[in-house]
Every structure is written in C-alpha cells, then in structure tokens.
Amino acid sequence: MAFEGLAERLQGTLNKIRGKGKVSEQDVKVMMREVRLALLEADVNFKVVKDFIARVKERAVGSDVFESLTPGQQIIKIVNEELTALMGGEQSKIAVAQKSPTVVMMVGLQGAGKTTTTGKLANHLRKKHNRNPLMVAADIYRPAAIKQLETLGKQLNMPVFSMGDQVSPVEIAKEALAKAKEDHHDYVLIDTAGRLHVDEELMGELDEIKELAKPDEILLVVDAMTGQDAVNVAESFNERLGITGVVLTKLDGDTRGGAALSVKAVTDTPIKFAGMGEKVDQLEPFHPDRMASRILGMGDVLTLIEKAQTNVDEARAKELERKMRTNELTFDDFLEQLGQVRNMGPLDELLNMMPGAGKMKGLKNVQVDDKQIGQIEAIVRSMTKAEKEDPSILNANRRRRIAKGSGTTIQEVNRLIKQFGEMKKMMKQMSGMQQKGKKKKGGLGGMKFPFM
Amino acid sequence: MSFFKKLKEKITTQTDSVTTKFKDGLTKTRDSFVGQMNELVKNYRSVDEEFFEELEDILISADVGVHTVMDLIDELKDEARRRNIKDAKDIQPVISEKLAEMLQKSENESALNMQETMTVILFVGVNGVGKTTTIGKMAHRFKQEGKSVVMAAGDTFRAGAIEQLEVWGERVGVDVIKQQAGSDPAAVMFDAIQAAKSRKADVLLCDTAGRLQNKVNLMNELEKVKRVISREIPDAPHEVLLVLDATTGQNAMSQAKTFSKTTDVSGIVLTKLDGTAKGGIVLAIRNELDIPVKFVGLGEGMDDLQEFEADQYVHGLFADVLQEAEELAEED
Structure with missing residues (x-):
C-alpha cells in the first residue's frame, strides 16, 4: 500500500517518546498531528478532520491516556471508536414504498x-x-x-x-x-x-x-x-x-x-x-x-474472515485438518487448497486485508501473481496418481517428465516439491499449535493458508 | 511583481481564445482557491505559525497531497525567514511563484511525441475517468489539424464502450476499428494497427478498458496490449497517456505510479477540471513523479480538450491576483 497505516505512524512517534515514562500534553499534540495526517492522506476532507481531531483530543485529554502504559493503543482506540460513530452504527437497507412501485x-x-x-x-x-x-x-x-x-x-x-x-x-x-x-x-x-x-x-x-x-x-x-x-x-x-x-x-x-x-x-x-x-x-x-x-x-479482517467462511467447505476443512495432523497431506489436497484460496479472490487483495501485512518484511512489495499459481497447478496436474500420493517416488526421470508435461523446467518442479515438503512440516507444527489453542478459546478452525 | 509581468507578457503572445477557455474552465477552481488565499492574507496580518497552518489547509483542500504541501510549506518558511518577510501581503507573490515553479520545469514538455509516419497513442486509466471521451476529443483535434485518424475500440469489457467510441467516430468522422464485446483487446490492437497501416493513417488512438491499478491480472492484460503494439511497430506506442480525473484524491498518485510501472506513462490528461475540483493533484504528481501533464479536459464539448500549458494554468489559477498586481503597477 502506498500509505502507512495510522498504527505505524503512531508507532514512529511513540518510539521517539518512549522511555520518558509519562506522556505529556505536548506528546498528545504530536500524536494528534499524526492522526490528522493519516486522515488527510486518506482523503478525508480537511474541515471534517479538524472537527474530528478536536473531538478526539478532548476525549484523550479527559481520559487516562496520560497514565496509560500504552498511550498509542489508547489513542488508536479512541480514534477508531469516534470514527465508527461518525460513519454511523448500523448498516441501513433500501427503502420500500407503501404503494408499489x-x-x-x-x-x-x-x-x-x-x-x-x-x-x-x-x-x-x-x-x-x-x-x-x-x-x-x-x-x-x-x-x-x-x-x-x-x-x-x-x-x-x-x-x-x-x-x-x-x-x-x-x-x-x-x-x-x-x-x-x-x-x-x-x-x-x-x-x-x-x-x-x-x-x-x-x-x-x-x-x-x-x-x-x-x-x-x-x-x-x-x-x-x-x-x-x-x-x-x-x-x-x-x-x-x-x-x-x-x-x-x-x-x-x-x-x-x-x-x-x-x-x-x-x-x-x-x-x-x-x-x-x-x-x-x-x-x-x-x-x-x-x-x-x-x-x-x-486492515479489514472481518471481510477476510467472511470471504474465507463463504468459500471454504466446513466438512472438507475438517478432513484436511485431520490429514495435516497425521501428516498424510497429498498433492491432491494441496491442489484443492489452492483452488479454495483462489476462489476467495486475488491473493494481493487478500494480503491487503490482513492487518500488518504491509509491515511484514518481504510481503510489502511482493507481487502475488495469480499466474504462478496456475503454473503450480500445471505441475501438480502433470503428476500421476501415485506420485501425487507419495512424492517420495519422484526420481529424476519422473521429474523430467513432469517438467515437460507442465511446460515448466526441472528446477521449478524441484522447487515445488521442496516447498511442499517444507509446508507439510510446517503444517504439522501449526496444527499442533492450533490444537493447543483450541482448548483455550475455540480459535478460528478450518482457516489455513498453506503459503502465507 | 516582476513574475506576474513576465507571465502576462508570455500569455498575451498566445491566442486570446485559448486564454479565455482556460480562464472560463478554471473559474470554479480559481474562485475558491484564490478566494481562500485572499481571505487568508486579509485575516492574517503577519506571517506566523497559524498563518502557515491555514495555508496548509488551503493547499490540502486543493488535493495537492500531504507530502507536497509539507515540502512547500517548509520552503516557504525558509524563504520568509531569508527575505525577512513579516507581512502576509508580501508572502503572497512568493507562494504563487513557488507553485508556478513547481509546475513549469521546462518549456514544451506538453507537446506530443509526433512521428513522421504513424503515431500510436495509448490511453490508460482507471474506470470512469473519461478515457473514451478524451479519445473522441483528441480525434477531433487531430482531424482539425488535417491529419487522418483511426481509433481502436480496445475497451471490450464495459457494456456500451465500443458503441460509445463509435458515436464519437461518427461525430468526428473517423474510422473505428472494433471487434465484438468480450474479445481480446490485444487482438483488437493488432487489427487496428494493420488497418491503420493500410489506410496510411497519421495517428492511431488506442482506447483501453478502465481498470483499477491494484488488479494484477488486468494490469498484465494492459502490458500485453502494449507488447503487441510494440511488436508490430518497434518504437510504438509513441505516447502512453494516463487519464486522471481531477476530482480524484491521493489515490491518483498510486494510479500514476502503478500505471507507469506497467506501461511507461509518458504524460497525463487531467479531465473534469471544469467542476469545483481544484486540480492540485497536478502539483503533487509533478513534484513526486515528474510526469508532465499534457492535456486538460475543461468541459463536455468537442473542443474542450486543451494542451496543458503551465503558464496558462497558473494564469487561470491566479487571474485575480494578476489583476490586483496590475492595478498596483498602474498606481505606481
């Protein structure tokens, strides 16, 4: 994204004042300036911004932002609340006339x-x-x-x-x-x-x-x-x-x-x-x-979750989870997962919805190319049934055939097989972690991104 | 006031009609922008922090963009300190001077790269900025100059886009090369180039479908369109014009950046400048990306596409200030 989010902006300011122990009124002023800039960069009208800042400042000064150990979080919370209030709470429906049409x-x-x-x-x-x-x-x-x-x-x-x-x-x-x-x-x-x-x-x-x-x-x-x-x-x-x-x-x-x-x-x-x-x-x-x-x-986490929910089949997700735990994942499952993620929309769009995705090193400028996924699909589809189920039988001869069949190179095939192995390993770890987390608070369940 | 005098002299050598058109088109822009500016000077006698804060708001309200405004304000503060300006009235010409400087980097940069044989111009941009309308106006312009023009209906996606270009073709009297809706735009370009070559056309104007710059697939499609054109005519397209809507805010920067990356944008057409949109985005784009504005759309008529001239633009923007300056000069 072209602009940094408010959280990042505030972080920069907070780094400067960190270690001072307490936040002064002057610091709040500086933070308000950051909020103002963030809103202006987002194209909010400057008059609207002015009123808004005045309101947030009033609340910030009146509240315990000064005493808080995380003043940045407090400010963001107030800003978010005020913003949501301004946007209007409920979503409204289209009118229906008493008498048609x-x-x-x-x-x-x-x-x-x-x-x-x-x-x-x-x-x-x-x-x-x-x-x-x-x-x-x-x-x-x-x-x-x-x-x-x-x-x-x-x-x-x-x-x-x-x-x-x-x-x-x-x-x-x-x-x-x-x-x-x-x-x-x-x-x-x-x-x-x-x-x-x-x-x-x-x-x-x-x-x-x-x-x-x-x-x-x-x-x-x-x-x-x-x-x-x-x-x-x-x-x-x-x-x-x-x-x-x-x-x-x-x-x-x-x-x-x-x-x-x-x-x-x-x-x-x-x-x-x-x-x-x-x-x-x-x-x-x-x-x-x-x-x-x-x-x-x-970020827009809610939309992301909603997209995932409408596109991922619950029963299949469960089956997949079991396979992941027992390390039985095959290339077929991999293909299916790819398809599901693809159904959710362009990958870069999904990435943009993830909060903090812009901050992650490497992810920031990565062009997630949907074409690459097509290539991966082609490679997997060029495998025989036996190969898909047991990647370990893939010897040099087989790999050469797959490269030819999918119109790619042996290097690309090798890379995919390696990545798949690593992914399997990682998934086992991840599902183990999730299992523990689930006992505590349910978790999201069924949402996995094999290559994120 | 020598800056305004120079500006005035330059402009009087150009045809009056162009000047009038610019003035008329920019009336709304000027009224609000310069009005605010004058009020600012009236309200603040002295140049202080508050004055600059207010100035910041005025510039931001013109969609100039936060970064550019910050840069500009810093420069102005320096300038004020250096020249020891205390009175708000005295800083006004400095502000105008800086703005003009930012827009005018060199002469003639708005001229199109016209070829001896056939010139191919590709139009790109997001949805609803006025690409097809601009092409229609542009075709009319070239026709007036006595050139033979062919238009390529490369927007095969949006409903009615091909028909829209065809209506323009009839109006202006120019051939439109098309395929049916939904076909591959690169194939349309291929056809259009062959047709334009066999008709020995001077100019080929290529329309493309509007696309948001964050859609990777659509941007790749655009790249392919450009590739096909380059393959058929080695150094074509000779111009890639990004059409920008003047009412667009900060996102215009992202548009300019991304479209440049895919298609090597060589110039900008700024449309819908006849509303209240202040066109400040011109400054921001010039400052941050250094892509020159080549044309501006100042109305809905066939003739309402004007070559962008920074002088004219600044003149239109500061006509009131200019008059005041003249009166002052006369009094002296």
Missing part, C-alpha cells in the same frame, strides 16, 4: 459509476429481496449510455425502459412510471446522466424528475477515490435534491476511501452500498465499522 433515482458526477450501479442494484433487488425492478435509461447525453444499460439488462435478463436520446429525461421518467405500473414492477431504478454539481441547467432537470417521479430513494453515487472535493459534491446534491443515501463505488481499488467519511459528515445520510468490482453481482452492503479501519489503514 418504489422509485429509486441514481444521481452523481460523470464517471462515478451510476449506470453500472443501477445494473448491480437491479440484480441485488432481484436476488436478495425477490423483487422485480425496471431499469430506466434516462442518460440521454453521454454517447451510448442507453446502450450500456440495455446491455446490462440483457446480461441480467432484466427489462430496461428507454426512449432513445431525443426525448427529455423528464418525459422518459414519466412514461417509465406508467409502464412500470402497467407491468407490475415493484421497483423503478432511474439512471440519470452524470453532471457537475455546479451545472445549473442539468441540476434543474434533476429537480423536475424528482418533482414528477417522487422518488422514495435518491442515491448519490460517489467514487471512493474522490478527494477533498467530495464534500462540495455531496453538499450541492444534498441541498438541491435531498439525497436519502449514498453508494460508494470502486471500493475494490487500493484507495483508503476517506471520501466516505466526508460525505457522511456533510450529508448525514447513510452509505447504503459499496461497489466492490466490475461484475454485476459485486455490490455489497456497506459496513461502517470496517470502513473505519480501512481509512486508518488497519
């Missing part, structure tokens, strides 16, 4: 991801809420925007209402509502054109659509990478239209996403969804608490 209007700047989000939201409503939404293509300005929504509709096999780009968006909205009632759609998602918040004419058009469609939900789509300007954008849209929620897009990038905090602070409306990828099913509910640690650069 529920009208949702999508607004935002150009390139924020409105059209893609409209498609994702339609998919979400159908899949998770069993609804029957109608998407409305009201972006008549950008070339092929209507086509984009229509293509999404085709991919999802869901209806899209459009009247071409020669009809005014207000008219389109009107016709769309009539059509939705006629066809008994329970949700209408209006995709409006991207516009600058300072564009009077186009903002007026949104007013008109709002007036006519009386939306139950106006979602502001915000790019998570937005900088200081997020505040101006959110403020203008909110003052003009009264938004009811925010969708944060492109959160699968490596941005810290301070814009989330800025937008939340100025509009005081909940962030309802987060766009986590380019595919239509990658729209996820927004978790305020997780966002807090992300902004602080402290």
Whole structure:
C-alpha cells in the first residue's frame, strides 16, 4: 500500500517518546498531528478532520491516556471508536414504498459509476429481496449510455425502459412510471446522466424528475477515490435534491476511501452500498465499522474472515485438518487448497486485508501473481496418481517428465516439491499449535493458508 | 511583481481564445482557491505559525497531497525567514511563484511525441475517468489539424464502450476499428494497427478498458496490449497517456505510479477540471513523479480538450491576483 497505516505512524512517534515514562500534553499534540495526517492522506476532507481531531483530543485529554502504559493503543482506540460513530452504527437497507412501485433515482458526477450501479442494484433487488425492478435509461447525453444499460439488462435478463436520446429525461421518467405500473414492477431504478454539481441547467432537470417521479430513494453515487472535493459534491446534491443515501463505488481499488467519511459528515445520510468490482453481482452492503479501519489503514479482517467462511467447505476443512495432523497431506489436497484460496479472490487483495501485512518484511512489495499459481497447478496436474500420493517416488526421470508435461523446467518442479515438503512440516507444527489453542478459546478452525 | 509581468507578457503572445477557455474552465477552481488565499492574507496580518497552518489547509483542500504541501510549506518558511518577510501581503507573490515553479520545469514538455509516419497513442486509466471521451476529443483535434485518424475500440469489457467510441467516430468522422464485446483487446490492437497501416493513417488512438491499478491480472492484460503494439511497430506506442480525473484524491498518485510501472506513462490528461475540483493533484504528481501533464479536459464539448500549458494554468489559477498586481503597477 502506498500509505502507512495510522498504527505505524503512531508507532514512529511513540518510539521517539518512549522511555520518558509519562506522556505529556505536548506528546498528545504530536500524536494528534499524526492522526490528522493519516486522515488527510486518506482523503478525508480537511474541515471534517479538524472537527474530528478536536473531538478526539478532548476525549484523550479527559481520559487516562496520560497514565496509560500504552498511550498509542489508547489513542488508536479512541480514534477508531469516534470514527465508527461518525460513519454511523448500523448498516441501513433500501427503502420500500407503501404503494408499489418504489422509485429509486441514481444521481452523481460523470464517471462515478451510476449506470453500472443501477445494473448491480437491479440484480441485488432481484436476488436478495425477490423483487422485480425496471431499469430506466434516462442518460440521454453521454454517447451510448442507453446502450450500456440495455446491455446490462440483457446480461441480467432484466427489462430496461428507454426512449432513445431525443426525448427529455423528464418525459422518459414519466412514461417509465406508467409502464412500470402497467407491468407490475415493484421497483423503478432511474439512471440519470452524470453532471457537475455546479451545472445549473442539468441540476434543474434533476429537480423536475424528482418533482414528477417522487422518488422514495435518491442515491448519490460517489467514487471512493474522490478527494477533498467530495464534500462540495455531496453538499450541492444534498441541498438541491435531498439525497436519502449514498453508494460508494470502486471500493475494490487500493484507495483508503476517506471520501466516505466526508460525505457522511456533510450529508448525514447513510452509505447504503459499496461497489466492490466490475461484475454485476459485486455490490455489497456497506459496513461502517470496517470502513473505519480501512481509512486508518488497519486492515479489514472481518471481510477476510467472511470471504474465507463463504468459500471454504466446513466438512472438507475438517478432513484436511485431520490429514495435516497425521501428516498424510497429498498433492491432491494441496491442489484443492489452492483452488479454495483462489476462489476467495486475488491473493494481493487478500494480503491487503490482513492487518500488518504491509509491515511484514518481504510481503510489502511482493507481487502475488495469480499466474504462478496456475503454473503450480500445471505441475501438480502433470503428476500421476501415485506420485501425487507419495512424492517420495519422484526420481529424476519422473521429474523430467513432469517438467515437460507442465511446460515448466526441472528446477521449478524441484522447487515445488521442496516447498511442499517444507509446508507439510510446517503444517504439522501449526496444527499442533492450533490444537493447543483450541482448548483455550475455540480459535478460528478450518482457516489455513498453506503459503502465507 | 516582476513574475506576474513576465507571465502576462508570455500569455498575451498566445491566442486570446485559448486564454479565455482556460480562464472560463478554471473559474470554479480559481474562485475558491484564490478566494481562500485572499481571505487568508486579509485575516492574517503577519506571517506566523497559524498563518502557515491555514495555508496548509488551503493547499490540502486543493488535493495537492500531504507530502507536497509539507515540502512547500517548509520552503516557504525558509524563504520568509531569508527575505525577512513579516507581512502576509508580501508572502503572497512568493507562494504563487513557488507553485508556478513547481509546475513549469521546462518549456514544451506538453507537446506530443509526433512521428513522421504513424503515431500510436495509448490511453490508460482507471474506470470512469473519461478515457473514451478524451479519445473522441483528441480525434477531433487531430482531424482539425488535417491529419487522418483511426481509433481502436480496445475497451471490450464495459457494456456500451465500443458503441460509445463509435458515436464519437461518427461525430468526428473517423474510422473505428472494433471487434465484438468480450474479445481480446490485444487482438483488437493488432487489427487496428494493420488497418491503420493500410489506410496510411497519421495517428492511431488506442482506447483501453478502465481498470483499477491494484488488479494484477488486468494490469498484465494492459502490458500485453502494449507488447503487441510494440511488436508490430518497434518504437510504438509513441505516447502512453494516463487519464486522471481531477476530482480524484491521493489515490491518483498510486494510479500514476502503478500505471507507469506497467506501461511507461509518458504524460497525463487531467479531465473534469471544469467542476469545483481544484486540480492540485497536478502539483503533487509533478513534484513526486515528474510526469508532465499534457492535456486538460475543461468541459463536455468537442473542443474542450486543451494542451496543458503551465503558464496558462497558473494564469487561470491566479487571474485575480494578476489583476490586483496590475492595478498596483498602474498606481505606481
């Protein structure tokens, strides 16, 4: 990651004041400066940061930070708590109108991801809420925007209402509502054109659509990478239209996403969804608490655990664990594990979610290449059944054949066999350790990363 | 005030229309930025810690980036001490001077590396920054200059992207080489190069799908696209332009770094500078990565893509200050 997390930043300061025994008010000031910089680097608006720091400082001075043996931890705790409070506690749900259809209007700047989000939201409503939404293509300005929504509709096999780009968006909205009632759609998602918040004419058009469609939900789509300007954008849209929620897009990038905090602070409306990828099913509910640690650069453990849980089969994990304990692990199991980890998403993404991964030497700049895994798979698949079960029979002749079969070199095959042996050894130790840990407090169970 | 005079002289030799466009496009940026700056000078009579803290906030609010701001503030503090500046009014020109210095490293660096035969320009960037729109505008620009242009629809992933480029092709009157959605972008590039060669085109503009810079697979795909282009024409692509959204915050730095690593970015196109985004990111990128900004997008029209000129940019940014300086000069 490009930026160090808050914990690391504070550590640097703390190293300087260590040995002084007690922390002075001046030291707290220095630490507050670090917090401020961390937030600014994460793109939180400077005004929001100012208020925030004032609040944290007040709490820090009032509490026992001075007496604490771990003042850094105390500060982080206060910062994290305040941040989570500011982000809003519970995640909220999308509105449902008393009388069908529920009208949702999508607004935002150009390139924020409105059209893609409209498609994702339609998919979400159908899949998770069993609804029957109608998407409305009201972006008549950008070339092929209507086509984009229509293509999404085709991919999802869901209806899209459009009247071409020669009809005014207000008219389109009107016709769309009539059509939705006629066809008994329970949700209408209006995709409006991207516009600058300072564009009077186009903002007026949104007013008109709002007036006519009386939306139950106006979602502001915000790019998570937005900088200081997020505040101006959110403020203008909110003052003009009264938004009811925010969708944060492109959160699968490596941005810290301070814009989330800025937008939340100025509009005081909940962030309802987060766009986590380019595919239509990658729209996820927004978790305020997780966002807090992300902004602080402290990793996202919860998402990692969740990913692991949805992707790892419990029964198989148990069987694997037994094999590991008894040292019966074969190349077949290895392959399966590889597949499972792969299912969880790109490896570097997983690494980024691990707290402290950035700190680990060697891991910091390592490019975890998914292609390499493909190569490993090829090698293992070139082995015979007997070889997979008992790697010890792999003599030079066999290794040469495997290298040829997998399109790799003998050196690479050798390396893998060696690594596998070492991994087996390590796993035995690890599972032994876990066994002991389990007796105490349960542990995570079933989560193993053979090569991390 | 000699700095402003020099700046003014330079600018008057350039066409008025360009200057106006820059001024208009940057109105929002200038209003807030310079407005804040003036207020700052008014509020703080003397140059002290508080003054610098406030200045820090103003620069940060322009997305300049924490590191760059810190550097700048340190330099200014030194300068103030050295020149013994006490009055806030006197430090203002020094601030503008420093900013301009940071942007202007050498002349003509915004010029494109045009070839005698065919020039290949590759456009890269994250999702939604305006790559396709920029290519459309760029095609229009080259067409105006009397060059023959071919566009390659390399965004085979996003729904409607190919159609979007085709609409631009019709508008501008330029051929678009495409395959169907979902095909290999490197294959599209191969086709486009062959087509452009046989049509003896002067310029080939290559669109690519937006990708977040932390997706290793997608970055590898981009590398392949570039490799295929280089294989067909040895020193191509002659320009790799990274399209950046002016509203993007600190992540723009990460984008510039990663895209540079994969594709050797030769210049930046800064889009959407006509909103309230302050474009301060230009300073940060220049300072930390030394990639020149070559073009700026100042609006939605076909003509709203301008060659970046630091002079013009600073002029647009400081038009108010400039006027004040002139008035002062007249009074003398």
